[in-house]
Amino acid sequence: MLFRSVHTTALLGAAEALASLHREGALPGRVRLFFQPAEEVMPGGAVQVTDLGHLDGVERIFALHCDPGVDVGQVGLRLGPLTSAADRVDVRLEGLGGHTSRPHLTGDLTFALAKVTTELPAILSRRLDPRSGVSMVWGTISAGTAPNVIPDHGHLAGTVRILDAVAWADCEKLVRELVHDIVRPYDVVAHVDYQRGVPPVVNEARSHRLLSDAVTAVLGTEGHVVAPQSLGGEDFGWYLERIPGAMMRLGTRAPGGPTYDLHQGNLRVDERAIGIGARILALVAHGALRETS
Secondary structure, three states, X not given: OHHHHHHHHHHHHHHHHHHHHHHOOOXXXXXXXXXXXXXXXXXXXXXHHHHOOOOOOOOOEEEEXXXXXXXXXXXXXXXXXXXXXXXXXXXXXXXXXXXXXXXXXXXXXXXXXXXXXHHHHHHHHHHOOHHHOOEEEEEEXXXXXXXXXXOOEEXXXXXXXXXXXXXXXXXXXXXXXXXXXXXXXXXXXXXXXXXXXXXXXXXXXXXXXXXXXXXXXXHOHHHEEEOOOEOOOOOHHHHHHHOOEEEEEEEEEOOOOOOOOOOOOOOOOOOHXXXXXXXXXXXXXXXXXXXXX
């Protein structure tokens, strides 16, 4: 919640600055503000925002996201893929069940579930271009209640994360095919629920340059750091499917202070980051309008 407060306050600060420019007749166009509703819920509130037409007429879009691993007074920038696509995969297996002394008389569902657990991530890494940055990780696995009983159902669920939009488009079909191929020898039935989440955030070149110029104007060249790629999902990617744009990583760590991870309960933010974020957002919006006016 703390990061959301920083994001919201920085955007409101940018709005104040842009409104002041408008009153002075120095704003060469219109700026629309988005607060990313339901950003943490797959497939993200951006889908509904877009479907309702709120993106209509927007020519370029910019965003910031706090980064507790970067000192306040610095901003992480990266051209190209910044965050990954994030999908959810649920696999349910069903079989006859039976006794562990007679696995040949039933489908060994637990063994089949284990094969899906290990083989699906391994095969994906060979069937998709390794440059796509695919990562499949299971979060939950369950089957059976007794050591001498082969269960009649089992379940596993996890996420697939991909940095490349082309590979992301192919992934769902491939996952479904591979699951059925893996369990076929074990006489069990697989049901695959694949929920597409968010696309990767891919910073477009011109938008990246405009954002870089704004960071330099506020912080100087020493304010730039290279943002690492992240396999976290971000629904800002849906906006970039429609229009060009870029996202920056706003440093929130007090220099010399501890480094926190995103969403940790003990997170602390150096509040000077709010003013920095507001100024950069206002400047990049103004710079983008000047280029198109």
